[in-house]
Amino acid sequence: MSTSCAQPRTSDTPDIERASGSTSVIDPFQFRDGLIPDEELDGLRRRKQHKPVAKYQGKQNELIISLLKPMEEHTEDARVEGEAYRLPVKIAVYASLAANLGLCILQMYAAISSLSLSLIATGIDSVFDVGSNVLLWWLHRKAERLDENRWPVGGARLETIGNIIYGAGPYLFSMGSVNLVVIVESIRTLASKDGDELSAFHLPSIIAVGAALAVKFILFLYCYSLRHQSSQVLVLWEDHRNDLFINGFGILMSAGGSKLRWWLDPTGAIIIALGVIVSWGMTIYEQFGLLAGKSAPHEFLQLVIFKAATFSDEIEKVDTVRAYHSGPNYFVEVDVVMDANTPLWKAHDLSQQLQDRIEVLPNVERAFVHVDHETSHVPEHRKNPRPAV
Template identity: 35%
Template sequence: MVETTLPVNDGDDASDECLLLLESNSGDRSWMLNFDGFQFSEYKEKPPRGLHDCLGVLGPEDNVAEYYQQQVEMLEGFTEMDALTERGFVPGMSKEEKEKLAKSETFAIRISNVANMILFAAKVYASVKSGSLAIVASTLDSLLDLLSGFILWFTAFSMQTPSPYQYPIGKKRMQPLGILVFASVMATLGLQIILESVRSLVSNDSEFNLTKEQEQWVVGIMLSVTMVKLCLAIYCRSFKNEIVKAYAQDHFFDVITNMIGLIAVILANYISDWMDPVGAIILALYTIRTWSLTVLENVNSLVGKSATPEFLQKLTYLCWNHHKAVRHIDTVRAYTFGSHYFVEVDIVLPADMPLQEAHDIGESLQEKLELLPEIERAFVHLDYEYSHKPEHAQTHL
């Protein structure tokens, strides 16, 4: 049985034992799996299908191209595992590059918070000028941006301040928890906007009569806010950090809501008053849908969802090529535990192998697995046979 889920690790240096094992395995490689004789297929990209792609319909050519693309990605993954086996580390950024990236991420968070404060003040002024329910709803959203920004900042700060006695395995679960709180607050705001808009429609107390000067102020402020938010969304989207990406999603969401609010104000001013609360309802429904999807995504990362089969294949390949003494691979399991994966591996070694040698093989495999950026922690169990039931099997009546 092979199951998997991904964790992420900081990439500490391998131990001396691991390096010695790498040297001992560098001679005879006939026992190792390798795919050197395989050629990459010419089907590297799915050909454009025009209308079929727009309708989500896959033709025979698409299925063939998708199959070959999966094979190419699988071989690339095995090549990455070979590099880890041969070099003892995963090629990537240097320590200086990581520090530079961390500073850039911190700058992105800070500039987002400062921008949220300035833009909130501008939208308060636009709300006072217009009296629009949609603009007021967008302003309340900006107020929540400040609250959400504080939540995400506190989450990032907590993750950077380790407490090995109170949190022995780190605080990386703080990341999805912070995003969950963020998303829940945004969805709650959407429900409040719907209730207020329905009340306004039923009571028919929404009246619009903006002067030319008021209209120019409102349009100018909302367009300026939208452009700033769009630039911030593009900038934050360039990072891989989940918290910075949450800011990017929030900035892009503000672009949508600002445009909806502005269009609702203009239509209500020139056509009919009821279009303002209707625009607010559309805005709120978009809010609830967007952040509900975010909640579901982060819940999955906290409940231990399994890794993809492709990732499990890579881990199995790495475990088999780790040492020629490995007789069988009983279990490879990877599951989410926050934003990264925990990995559990059961390997079978000869029954008469000395404890010291078996321990070195298992420990070096654990360190090798934890070098993968997707893995936070790895657990390697050593056994001498594979006919028993799976370890930690769940028994539910």
């Protein structure tokens, strides 16, 4: 994202966000005047036709408050939130690991004892969940202990790689190969079945998968509130969400094949296998986006633009701001414009101070601030394309 934002030149504009510890609000663009009182928002929400307006204005209020909040408060809020969620995140990881191990045994018993194709499809997924869980846990621990001399960028990217492996493991093995066998067998059963004889109903298998469904639902609810606090918990939450569909649909189709129509069981196995493949494919695609350098959210870009534009009177314009993922965190690039006669020492010190301030924002891995005296140059810091032969 690029922007050209002129810095307001008023005599009472603070030079920087002032000394450390200052909580004064910098609002040269009078954003605070755009805040809508809570009473007015509540009145809009009571009217059905005005609910979209209330939702929009509520988001605008949140954005304005975020822009006007000093950088130190953003950092402190993130630190406090991280401390508060550290133990719940650890519980979510270890509880999911232990639950997947126990439920794997339970679901494989249900699949083998009933010979239901739908339950076999759910059992296969549970087997690979355990191995993937262990791999994910190990990679996240490894990321925290990487030698910074050998890995200067830290372990954040390794976490994203772990998430990709966690998704790609079941995708390549369980869904890409073993489940393919289940799909082929289900198709063969549908094509070769003679008569309308129902398969035997095996109650213990239904109860076993039902118990797994209940445990997964509890873990799903627990991880739901923590999914934005840890990329590891986010992937675990997606796994529990997927398993709710798998187990619930598997029970329905297996029981339906025993009580209603015989073809419901093999049809359910095909749908489960294909559904899980598509779901995990989307998860892998999203994680690859983080590793490949997907842009940061628009709200974060707006925050960086505002903080850079109001950082100092010496900054005349903000030429370009880019923020993109490097794993779960962001790399930030900022191009600012100063007067051509600004002393080198002052340009260096101000850009360094701005870089330091940006790097303490939550989820920022690294920041780069470039200073120039005009905006006619191309802000791209890339190698020139090789000329065609």
